[in-house]
Amino acid sequence: MSPTSTTRKERRAAERRSLILDSAARLFADKGFHRTTTKDIAEAADVSEGTLYNYFESKDDLLMAIMERLVESQDLGLRLDTSLLSDPQDFFGWMMDERKRFVDNHREMLQSVLSEILVNPQLRLKYYQQMIQPSMRMLEAHLQARLKQGQLRGLAPDLVVRLVVAVTTGLYFLDVLQDPLVRDRWDDLAAMIKEVIFEGISPGRDAPAGQNRSVIVE
Amino acid sequence: MSPTSTTRKERRAAERRSLILDSAARLFADKGFHRTTTKDIAEAADVSEGTLYNYFESKDDLLMAIMERLVESQDLGLRLDTSLLSDPQDFFGWMMDERKRFVDNHREMLQSVLSEILVNPQLRLKYYQQMIQPSMRMLEAHLQARLKQGQLRGLAPDLVVRLVVAVTTGLYFLDVLQDPLVRDRWDDLAAMIKEVIFEGISPGRDAPAGQNRSVIVE
Amino acid sequence: MSPTSTTRKERRAAERRSLILDSAARLFADKGFHRTTTKDIAEAADVSEGTLYNYFESKDDLLMAIMERLVESQDLGLRLDTSLLSDPQDFFGWMMDERKRFVDNHREMLQSVLSEILVNPQLRLKYYQQMIQPSMRMLEAHLQARLKQGQLRGLAPDLVVRLVVAVTTGLYFLDVLQDPLVRDRWDDLAAMIKEVIFEGISPGRDAPAGQNRSVIVE
Amino acid sequence: MSPTSTTRKERRAAERRSLILDSAARLFADKGFHRTTTKDIAEAADVSEGTLYNYFESKDDLLMAIMERLVESQDLGLRLDTSLLSDPQDFFGWMMDERKRFVDNHREMLQSVLSEILVNPQLRLKYYQQMIQPSMRMLEAHLQARLKQGQLRGLAPDLVVRLVVAVTTGLYFLDVLQDPLVRDRWDDLAAMIKEVIFEGISPGRDAPAGQNRSVIVE
DNA sequence: AATGAATGAGGTTTCATTCAT
DNA sequence: TATGAATGAAACCTCATTCAT
Numbered sequence: 001m002s003p004t005s006t007t008r009k010e011r012r013a014a015e016r017r018s019l020i021l022d023s024a025a026r027l028f029a030d031k032g033f034h035r036t037t038t039k040d041i042a043e044a045a046d047v048s049e050g051t052l053y054n055y056f057e058s059k060d061d062l063l064m065a066i067m068e069r070l071v072e073s074q075d076l077g078l079r080l081d082t083s084l085l086s087d088p089q090d091f092f093g094w095m096m097d098e099r100k101r102f103v104d105n106h107r108e109m110l111q112s113v114l115s116e117i118l119v120n121p122q123l124r125l126k127y128y129q130q131m132i133q134p135s136m137r138m139l140e141a142h143l144q145a146r147l148k149q150g151q152l153r154g155l156a157p158d159l160v161v162r163l164v165v166a167v168t169t170g171l172y173f174l175d176v177l178q179d180p181l182v183r184d185r186w187d188d189l190a191a192m193i194k195e196v197i198f199e200g201i202s203p204g205r206d207a208p209a210g211q212n213r214s215v216i217v218e
Numbered sequence: 219m220s221p222t223s224t225t226r227k228e229r230r231a232a233e234r235r236s237l238i239l240d241s242a243a244r245l246f247a248d249k250g251f252h253r254t255t256t257k258d259i260a261e262a263a264d265v266s267e268g269t270l271y272n273y274f275e276s277k278d279d280l281l282m283a284i285m286e287r288l289v290e291s292q293d294l295g296l297r298l299d300t301s302l303l304s305d306p307q308d309f310f311g312w313m314m315d316e317r318k319r320f321v322d323n324h325r326e327m328l329q330s331v332l333s334e335i336l337v338n339p340q341l342r343l344k345y346y347q348q349m350i351q352p353s354m355r356m357l358e359a360h361l362q363a364r365l366k367q368g369q370l371r372g373l374a375p376d377l378v379v380r381l382v383v384a385v386t387t388g389l390y391f392l393d394v395l396q397d398p399l400v401r402d403r404w405d406d407l408a409a410m411i412k413e414v415i416f417e418g419i420s421p422g423r424d425a426p427a428g429q430n431r432s433v434i435v436e
Numbered sequence: 437m438s439p440t441s442t443t444r445k446e447r448r449a450a451e452r453r454s455l456i457l458d459s460a461a462r463l464f465a466d467k468g469f470h471r472t473t474t475k476d477i478a479e480a481a482d483v484s485e486g487t488l489y490n491y492f493e494s495k496d497d498l499l500m501a502i503m504e505r506l507v508e509s510q511d512l513g514l515r516l517d518t519s520l521l522s523d524p525q526d527f528f529g530w531m532m533d534e535r536k537r538f539v540d541n542h543r544e545m546l547q548s549v550l551s552e553i554l555v556n557p558q559l560r561l562k563y564y565q566q567m568i569q570p571s572m573r574m575l576e577a578h579l580q581a582r583l584k585q586g587q588l589r590g591l592a593p594d595l596v597v598r599l600v601v602a603v604t605t606g607l608y609f610l611d612v613l614q615d616p617l618v619r620d621r622w623d624d625l626a627a628m629i630k631e632v633i634f635e636g637i638s639p640g641r642d643a644p645a646g647q648n649r650s651v652i653v654e
Numbered sequence: 655m656s657p658t659s660t661t662r663k664e665r666r667a668a669e670r671r672s673l674i675l676d677s678a679a680r681l682f683a684d685k686g687f688h689r690t691t692t693k694d695i696a697e698a699a700d701v702s703e704g705t706l707y708n709y710f711e712s713k714d715d716l717l718m719a720i721m722e723r724l725v726e727s728q729d730l731g732l733r734l735d736t737s738l739l740s741d742p743q744d745f746f747g748w749m750m751d752e753r754k755r756f757v758d759n760h761r762e763m764l765q766s767v768l769s770e771i772l773v774n775p776q777l778r779l780k781y782y783q784q785m786i787q788p789s790m791r792m793l794e795a796h797l798q799a800r801l802k803q804g805q806l807r808g809l810a811p812d813l814v815v816r817l818v819v820a821v822t823t824g825l826y827f828l829d830v831l832q833d834p835l836v837r838d839r840w841d842d843l844a845a846m847i848k849e850v851i852f853e854g855i856s857p858g859r860d861a862p863a864g865q866n867r868s869v870i871v872e
Numbered sequence: 873a874a875t876g877a878a879t880g881a882g883g884t885t886t887c888a889t890t891c892a893t
Numbered sequence: 894t895a896t897g898a899a900t901g902a903a904a905c906c907t908c909a910t911t912c913a914t
Contacts, residue, residue, distance in 0.1 A: 119250025166388025468773030555686025606820025
């Protein structure tokens with residue numbers, strides 16, 4: 001009855017919920033949502049099938065809960081104080097790092113959710129509103145600020161935002177497809193992308209003096 | 219039994235196969251592969267369930283066949299003589315158009331296949347080898363040629379290729395997510411992207427004199 | 437394609453449907469609707485569980501179908517030309533016989549349906565409207581006719597109808613409860629009831645000169 | 655530990671048992687025994703599921719306990735001193751009233767039990783032996799007494815008893831089926847039934863001078 | 873005595889695939 | 894070759910019961 005004892009029970013329940021969610025995400029990523037049975041999940045989480053339903057209403061609900069964990073995780077990332085990063089290139093670099101870290105930490109959850117997003121309108125909307133739109137809003141705000149200070153060319157920020165989101169999403173896709181270059185040479189890739197986004201691929205500018213000369217062909 | 223009658227028969231069979239494939243693709247895109255039953259497909263194609271199995275070995279085989287049609291369609295696109303497009307910006311513009319046309323023409327097949335790719339290793343490998351790699355090879359060849367002629371800065375082509383593929387894939391994803399901007403302002407978006415890819419977003423270059431000033435903020 | 441071949445298939449299907457329905461009714465009567473599994477039914481009908489669902493939408497639907505068969509059977513009974521039975525006692529006797537025959541022929545279906553009626557509002561309404569009300573209407577019409585001809589005392593027919601329905605229903609209940617007297621001495625019971633309904637149990641009337649003196653105590 | 659505290663505890667336990675039983679009966683009547691879960695009962699009685707099992711061995715046991723309460727209630731009714739009612743019509747009237755009161759007071763318990771009786775042999779036997787047979791014995795004894803005093807015609811009492819039980823049971827059934835007449839015009843119905851049972855429906859007797867002329871058609 | 877999380881057997885239903893016609 | 898009824902494995906989910914707290 002003490003606050004501590006209540007907490008112990010609650011803690012145990014939260015742990016179990018978490019364990020089930022992780023097990024499910026791993027299986028969904030490996031075999032897909034539909035090829036994963038509730039039996040599989042129960043075994044992976046070392047609980048009975050019945051117990052699953054003490055924590056989640058249905059198998060679909062499990063996927064939604066994974067989605068919500070993703071949203072929370074991303075929110076944490078976005079909430080970081082980014083106001084100090086007033087240099088556009090620093091900001092872009094920070095964003096690419098953040099993105100990479102996020103994907104690496106939540107690879108399974110992302111993969112299990114993304115495949116369903118393409119065919120599940122409910123999930124699709126939720127993902128768009130809670131994952132994509134917040135990212136875009138933050139990005140757009142940043143671009144606006146940099147524009148006002150003349151740190152960027154006068155390109156429409158709402159469009160540029162789509163480019164950036166498309167790049168990060170597309171890279172994630174290549175990652176899932178196990179493209180060796182994306183997996184093994186991420187740092188070079190990120191540096192090159194920053195270079196192109198800021199300076200373009202047309203000739204006539206100097207390559208940056210920097211640590212990533214490897215992306216430059218002799 | 220005459221060659222003509224055989225041909226007629228074969229033609230009819232090919233038409234049926236095609237009809238079944240289209241019906242399946244539409245349903246897969248709408249409801250997803252797993253939520254579509256063979257009964258659904260049979261009804262949509264106006265044949266019996268048994269007949270499906272005269273044309274395809276299994277439901278999985280149907281998905282593979284859709285994939286193969288995609289590959290063939292893309293091959294046709296890539297086979298176009300692109301050697302004449304020696305200007306990098308023209309080439310990029312052509313490529314974005316091509317991409318858009320391909321997505322619009324094969325939206326259903328693409329969507330049905332993509333969601334499974336994320337969770338079906340066999341399909342994933344096939345997609346990577348037969349859809350992604352050919353694109354990348356063609357692109358890389360082009361970049362190499364332009365590089366040699368000094369039309370581009372000396373950025374590693376294998377990396378740049380990933381950027382371009384990531385952008386197009388990511389845009390497709392935003393399209394599926396029904397991002398209004400991607401759907402309604404595609405031309406502006408494409409022009410802006412070309413602009414950024416070639417000239418970057420750093421200030422200090424003139425905006426291009428061109429038809430798409432709408433992407434430029436006043 | 438000939439009408440005959442079509443009929444053969446349809447006949448086979450109708451037979452199967454009937455077989456499934458009979459098997460289900462028997463099991464429902466023995467063990468109750470809820471204690472009977474679809475597996476039980478499939479085994480009893482010697483088909484697979486899947487086949488059940490080719491003929492009926494759900495287990496509930498099976499119960500509804502049993503109900504419908506009951507309704508049809510009763511309709512056949514009621515449709516008999518009763519206009520000739522202008523003597524009230526003959527009519528009552530015919531009705532009791534009819535009732536008995538009906539119960540004997542459909543004992544299982546009745547029992548399976550009645551138990552659910554008490555707790556399933558949908559079924560309850562259907563039973564009341566399609567089984568009870570038609571009986572009552574026919575009875576009331578008959579009573580009205582006899583009244584006009586002065587063959588009965590001036591008792592409100594709508595009320596008397598309830599008495600008659602209550603008696604037959606209640607007897608069925610005693611039958612299900614395996615009351616030995618109802619089972620073994622039905623004819624005596626029916627004769628006594630006719631006697632009471634027409635003449636009452638007050639003293640001062642002669643016992644009928646008739647074939648059923650056994651119901652009279654010496 | 656004092657006798658008082660023990661008593662208090664026992665009283666509390668008895669109250670709880672009673673509360674659980676009432677809650678269960680209400681739910682069984684509403685949704686049926688099988689559609690009611692132990693969780694439902696626990697919530698309705700505001701106890702935990704575990705607690706149910708401190709008071710009752712199983713869910714089936716709950717139904718048996720409801721049945722036992724019914725039996726006890728009826729015994730109380732039957733134990734009333736009926737010897738003074740030596741007039742058959744008074745007795746019959748008292749019995750109908752008693753019946754009505756019983757049904758009204760125990761509607762939920764009756765309904766929950768009756769539906770199971772039809773498909774549960776154990777319960778069926780218990781109901782027959784402890785509810786039906788005692789009623790019939792009392793009735794038969796009364797009939798015998800009246801017969802000896804010449805207050806009734808010489809009809810076999812064991813048969814007449816079935817008629818009376820059938821009528822009351824059948825009326826209960828019509829009540830459950832929500833027949834509007836049974837619900838709204840019970841007094842007229844009871845009066846008419848008494849009239850018919852004693853005097854019959856054949857013409858040639860005077861209608862009784864009484865308070866219920868409404869049952870008589872002009 | 874009371875709790876309610878955990879259990880797991882078993883229920884209903886679906887659906888890809890087969891095969892006799 | 895086309896059909897569609899039949900199949901039965903397996904999926905998701907429920908719920909009466911137990912037991913550690």
